[in-house]
Amino acid sequence: MNKASISILLVEDSPSDAKLLQQTLWHLGKEKWQVVHFERLSDALNACSKSIFDIVLLDLSLPDSEGLNTVAKFYTAVPNIPIVVLTELDDEDIALQAVANSVQDYLVKGQITPNSIGRAIRTCVERGQILKQLRESEHRLHLIFEQTFQSMALLTPEGIILEMNQTALNLWGRQQQDCIGKPLWELESWNFSSTNQEWLKSIIAKTADGEFVRHELQVSSTDDAMVWIDFSLKPLKDETGKVVLLIVQGWDISDQKHAEAEIIKAWEQERELNEMKSSFVSMVSHEFRNPMSVIRTAVELLESYNHQLSDQQKSKYFGNIQTAIRQMQQLLDEVLFWGRSDAGKLQYEPTLLDLENFCSELTQTLQLSASNKYQIIFSFQGKHTPVLVDENLLRYILTNLLSNAIKYSPQGGIIRFDVICQDDGVTFQIQDFGIGIPLKDQQILFETFHRASNVGSIPGTGLGLSIVKKCVELHQGQIYLESQVGVGTTFTVKIPLNHHSVQSLELIESGSDLQTQSLLRQRTLRAIR
Ligand code: ATP
Ligand code: MG
Numbered sequence: 001m002n003k004a005s006i007s008i009l010l011v012e013d014s015p016s017d018a019k020l021l022q023q024t025l026w027h028l029g030k031e032k033w034q035v036v037h038f039e040r041l042s043d044a045l046n047a048c049s050k051s052i053f054d055i056v057l058l059d060l061s062l063p064d065s066e067g068l069n070t071v072a073k074f075y076t077a078v079p080n081i082p083i084v085v086l087t088e089l090d091d092e093d094i095a096l097q098a099v100a101n102s103v104q105d106y107l108v109k110g111q112i113t114p115n116s117i118g119r120a121i122r123t124c125v126e127r128g129q130i131l132k133q134l135r136e137s138e139h140r141l142h143l144i145f146e147q148t149f150q151s152m153a154l155l156t157p158e159g160i161i162l163e164m165n166q167t168a169l170n171l172w173g174r175q176q177q178d179c180i181g182k183p184l185w186e187l188e189s190w191n192f193s194s195t196n197q198e199w200l201k202s203i204i205a206k207t208a209d210g211e212f213v214r215h216e217l218q219v220s221s222t223d224d225a226m227v228w229i230d231f232s233l234k235p236l237k238d239e240t241g242k243v244v245l246l247i248v249q250g251w252d253i254s255d256q257k258h259a260e261a262e263i264i265k266a267w268e269q270e271r272e273l274n275e276m277k278s279s280f281v282s283m284v285s286h287e288f289r290n291p292m293s294v295i296r297t298a299v300e301l302l303e304s305y306n307h308q309l310s311d312q313q314k315s316k317y318f319g320n321i322q323t324a325i326r327q328m329q330q331l332l333d334e335v336l337f338w339g340r341s342d343a344g345k346l347q348y349e350p351t352l353l354d355l356e357n358f359c360s361e362l363t364q365t366l367q368l369s370a371s372n373k374y375q376i377i378f379s380f381q382g383k384h385t386p387v388l389v390d391e392n393l394l395r396y397i398l399t400n401l402l403s404n405a406i407k408y409s410p411q412g413g414i415i416r417f418d419v420i421c422q423d424d425g426v427t428f429q430i431q432d433f434g435i436g437i438p439l440k441d442q443q444i445l446f447e448t449f450h451r452a453s454n455v456g457s458i459p460g461t462g463l464g465l466s467i468v469k470k471c472v473e474l475h476q477g478q479i480y481l482e483s484q485v486g487v488g489t490t491f492t493v494k495i496p497l498n499h500h501s502v503q504s505l506e507l508i509e510s511g512s513d514l515q516t517q518s519l520l521r522q523r524t525l526r527a528i529r
Contacts, residue, residue: 006125009053010037011044011074012086013062017109021057021086027114041065041073048078054125057107059086060094068098075102080135082128084120104128151229151250157208157243159183159201171221171252184248189219207233207246216253228257276449283449283461287331291324298324331461338448338463341470348393348474352386355426359419362395366402373412376402382421387497389426393471400464401430401491407458408489409434425477425496433488442483454485 008025012018018037025033036053038044041062047053056078060070074083082104087095095106104124107117145152151168153161161179169176172189179187184204185197196219203213214232221227229250236245298317302309309317340346363378370376398417405415409432416431437445441452446469451462472479477495 005032005034006054006121007034007036007052008121009044009047009056009081010035011039011041011056011062012037012059013039014059015039017059017086021112021117024112024114024117028118039063041070045074045077048081053081055082055084055121055128057084057086060091060098061088067094068101071098071101071103080128080132082124082131084124149251151248151252153179153184153248155184155204155246155248157235157246159185159204159208159246161187162245168248168250171227171250172219189221192220192224203233204246207235208243210235210237210243216257219250227252228254280449280461284331284335287459287461288328291327294324295321334461334463338467341467346393346470346474348390350388350390353389353391353394354384355387355389355419355421356380356384358391358394359398359417359428362398362402363417366399366406370406371412374406374409374415375413376415376417378417378419380419380421382419382426383423384421387421387426389475389495389497390471393474397468397471397493398428398430400468401428401493404464404491405430405432405434405489407460408432408455410458423497425494428493428495429490431488431490436485436487436489437481437483438485442481445481446479 010018010021012021018039022035022037025035036047036051038047039062041064044056056074058070058074060067062070065073071083071085079102083098083102085095085098085103085106087106087108088110092106092108095103095108099106104127105120107120145163146166148165149167151165151171153164153168155161161182161184164176164179169179172187174187184190185200190196190200203215207213212232212234214230216228217231218226218228219231230253231251232249234247234249235243236247238244298320302314302317306314359380360378363376367374367376402415402417409415411434413433416429418427418429418431420427420429435454437452438454441450441454444450445452446465448466449462450466451460469479472493472495475495477493479491479493481489481491483489
């Protein structure tokens with residue numbers, strides 16, 4: 001087929017009409033046209049599936065189809081070919097109806113001249129090509145609308161949804177037909193809160209007035225999960241400046257928001273850690289300053305008044321110096337011990353222990369050293385056979401809890417120390433009637449350097465309980481507390497006795513065992529002082 005020529009599909013059941021048309025076209029110059037003729041609609045449609053035509057000249061009355069039906073059938077099967085209908089003189093009304101729908105033009109048989117047919121064909125083919133390009137361009141734009149990562153919707157200025165892209169439907173888990181024709185604020189992603197709906201209505205009104213609106217907000221998505229979106233509403237105006245459409249765009253920024261929240265959290269933790277470190281440093285310095293000033297005073301007195309001081313006074317000052325040095329050494333050791341426990345280097349080494357005897361001796365030692373305004377009441381219930389525990393770690397746990405009970409009961413009084421030993425586990429309970437712990441502080445006391453807000457001037461570094469917790473965990477045990485401010489505190493430690501396997505937690509370097517034991521001894525002494 002000559003490329004420059006126009007290929008015409010002629011569907012006409014009257015051989016004389018068909019011949020006349022072909023002759024008219026021939027008069028226009030036969031090299032311009034390629035005409036393929038069929039008498040039946042079905043044959044013409046069949047030919048369209050095999051060849052491409054630029055235009056169809058379609059008679060409405062065919063053996064297998066009649067009137068406007070012929071146009072409808074042809075257009076449904078081959079929507080892209082421009083149609084020119086061929087009508088009888090008295091069919092003009094039908095022809096006009098056809099043109100109002102999918103038909104490009106019509107020609108009345110008997111009035112067809114070479115000029116009229118030539119003009120009609122050229123105009124229709126050109127129009128057909130423009131329509132084809134428009135359709136292709138619309139298709140491309142629609143693909144972009146559908147495929148973009150952004151959720152997009154088109155609204156009337158009143159907020160009614162005209163179209164919604166796939167990303168928006170995926171995000172909100174709905175079908176086009178559930179959304180089209182509805183106001184945007186009626187969708188489930190908005191109607192979970194009336195405040196949200198009212199806000200959306202107000203910004204739709206603003207956009208309909210020509211404003212561009214953009215906000216970060218949360219809407220509900222599929223599974224009712226809340227998602228953060230960067231939401232914008234943009235007015236689209238016609239050439240007169242009237243707003244004819246609203247473009248809704250939503251960008252899922254939940255990941256970004258979560259990352260931001262994580263960064264803020266990490267930053268806050270970092271800040272908190274820094275604060276804790278500096279308060280720890282000032283606390284430790286403070287604890288060092290006291291014994292150092294004791295040493296300085298004693299040394300000055302010994303130096304300046306050496307000859308006036310009696311032997312008894314001198315040995316008192318030397319004693320003060322020794323105590324202060326020991327206190328500093330203990331503090332230093334404690335900080336180092338905490339450092340090791342924090343690095344996971346504490347070792348669990350269980351041995352068989354007579355628990356009742358051990359706890360009773362510990363009580364006596366603490367009672368002897370505590371001022372006589374305290375009374376520690378020890379009770380033991382349950383089985384009296386030796387149990388498998390780590391003696392050093394247990395001493396650390398109990399000494400700390402008992403010394404805390406004493407330290408945080410400044411008015412003195414009773415401290416109860418109850419031990420219940422059963423086959424599967426042992427429970428230690430240390431109860432005091434001291435200052436208590438505010439509820440808001442209770443969760444964080446087992447973290448390093450944390451102290452309750454009501455300690456006042458009672459000294460402490462906030463390390464004890466964090467190490468206690470580690471020692472309890474090495475026994476696979478649990479520790480919890482009950483407390484009420486001004487009423488008292490009970491710490492409960494539960495240690496299971498049915499696990500005999502020695503845990504292979506990271507070993508401390510050789511020799512540091514002795515260090516731990518000496519520290520535990522020192523800690524006991526310091527705690528009871
Ligand atoms: P140290 O490291 O010298 O033991 P500390 O006693 O302050 O210092 P922890 O033993 O860890 O530290 O206790 C942490 C905090 O828990 C204490 O500062 C105190 O606020 C609170 N606390 C612990 N035991 C009691 C108790 N029996 N009564 C009231 N508050 C307590
Ligand atoms: Mg303590």
